Amino acid sequence: MSEHVWIAGGEVICGIGMDLAACLEAFEKMQPGMGAMQHLRSVHANTFPVVEVKADNDTLAAMAGMPAHWSRTALLSMIAARGAWESTGLGAVANYRVGLVSANTVGGMDKTEQFMEAFLHDAAGGRLREVVHHECGSITELVADALGIRHHVSTISTACSSGANALMYGARMIRSGMLDVVIAGGTDSLTRFTLNGFNTLMILDQQKCRPFDDTRTGLNLGEGAGYVVLVSDRLAEKVQPWCKLSGFANANDAYHQTASSPDGTGNSMAMRGALDMAGLQPADVDYINLHGTGTQNNDSSEGLAIMRLFEPTYPPVSSTKSFTGHTLGASGGIEAVFAAYALQQGIIYPNAQFTTPMKELPFTPATAFSRGNALRHVMSNSFGFGGNCSSLVFSK
């Protein structure tokens, strides 16, 4: 049993940096990661900018200590999960009851796509090693095995809120006393499957995405992985934790399979539920890391839900997706690392590409990087397909 759940550390790899320090530099220098595809092979390469991790699979494999023919999703996951563990100074995994709760949305789809080209031509064609890690859970196990984690291994897939739900599940296992430590977050690499899927929904921007901007026309897809290390009260005494995960909630919008309800019903419920668990009022929140994908529908729903919940005073808000793109199953994990680190360091991240306030909202996102803010509580939102909405609250 543990009363509180602490963030003992975290790490990120994404399109603006190979680690958290590099990401911070990109935020500070206002350098979003969008660009033309270098690694993903698609006929849409010249149409849609993406936010790729700036390394090929051979490089990532060498960093991860894994074979280069494994899914890029596993390579990214390994680099961030191992980095997160090492950031805590906890030492050997074997000394604790450790769990890995990882989220992803399409498993080893990057390899399955290659397989299908041969398989559709001839059912005996295609190399089986390209589909052996197709399942989402298989990606998590490759990383768990490499890190020597055996006490608990699980995978969550609730579209864009997956990573946040991984933190929630991990936190609840620690609270119940089942585990001492959980590496929780998510991973996803760019695939043609998701790129083309989002294209059919006509929500990909051909320019750099503009979250919470009146001129926004869609999202940019990104890739990466992000994990925090959650620990119990007992272990928190042995390390220097960044902060507490003080509140979280998961609600369903129950409106449409892919679209958000216009008034952000599920968004409101998730944010309010997370504040309730943390015992906080909206006015206690000092910064919100928005879901903020940059689609018309998402930002409007989230914005109106924030307006209703927080009026008349709004905390600084920003969408780091304006730098990283939407990393899908990884986003909840990556943004949890950003949010928890922001709280510890007093950082507010800028919202890039912002020019024009949304007509329906009384607030606008922060546009400048700042340090030295007195932050007590930070909220991170992740809302997605299937109506899945999750909010996390981090506290000093």
Add this chain to the structure above:
Amino acid sequence: MKAFIQGTGSISAQDSNVFPATIRAYEGNRLPVADPDYKQWIDIKQIRRMGRVIKMGVGASHISLQDAGLTQPDAIIMGTAYGCLADTGVFLNKLVTQREDMLTPTAFIQSTHNTVGGQIALMLGCHAYNNTFVHGAFSLENALQDGLLLLRENPSHQVLAGAVDEITDYSHSILSRFGLYKQAATGALLQSGTPGTMAGEGAAFFVLAGERNERSQAELTGVEMLYKPASPEETAAQLRSFLQRHGLQPADVDLLVTGRNGDAKGDAYYNTVENSLFAGRPVAAFKHFCGEYPTAAAFGMWMVVKALQAQQVAGEAMVKGRAPAQLKRVLIWNHQHTTHHSFILLSAC
């Protein structure tokens, strides 16, 4: 952590209305779901667009809610290893053959792993906690464990938890190339003594409550997962300590229900542990009714809840000993490829 099972629903290769009095037999290398009339639960306009796995999941969840007399659960938790394979296959096929051109959104929308959980919420107008686990043969078990954690946090709640997986022609063709399946007959599958099994699919859901009442059908006493044990000895030790944590010895288990599937190597593993822990005890199985798939334990659990209610086990389910006359405690032990083990302990109410 324990819960009370208030309702169950299953869509499988068996006809849930008559099983186990009447058991459907199959020959070949796969057991298809006996599709019920989905119009009972789903609007006919939606049915045409809806993937099979979604229909199975929605159908089984409706049956279990009806069985529990519940209209709005306080949480919806899904497990699925493969997710929505048919729609994934359709979208992948078009992506490759049409060279990423002229694609339509329906298959992509329905391909995401949380589609079933999202659809259940949408059809019920349910804003409650909603989660989807996608971890192979731990998918159902995590859904159950998440449900148990939620009920510990809110004992007055009722949670809808279950699992679904489908076979498609693509998946069957690819999984067959891994040498997983063989031609067999369900009636003789467990005695085949050769490598391989028969593929299956299905959905089963459970309404779990933190508090017992007159509708309680059985008790979910405990769930545990064991990942990659080094040996059958380690599995036996973990199984023993799992029982001990619930105040039980192996001899206190009235019936052991195993995930035997006719694969000689996998079944021998069950034998080894049974000989050390459950010598002389009755042992049953369920995959010769539903086929092998990563969330098949959901069917096994459904079968056991029914057996606990009826206080009767079908003779066809037995692989060792005789069906016990009285059923108080039943342990389901399932493993996939000897690497993923789960223990689900159920008790009569």
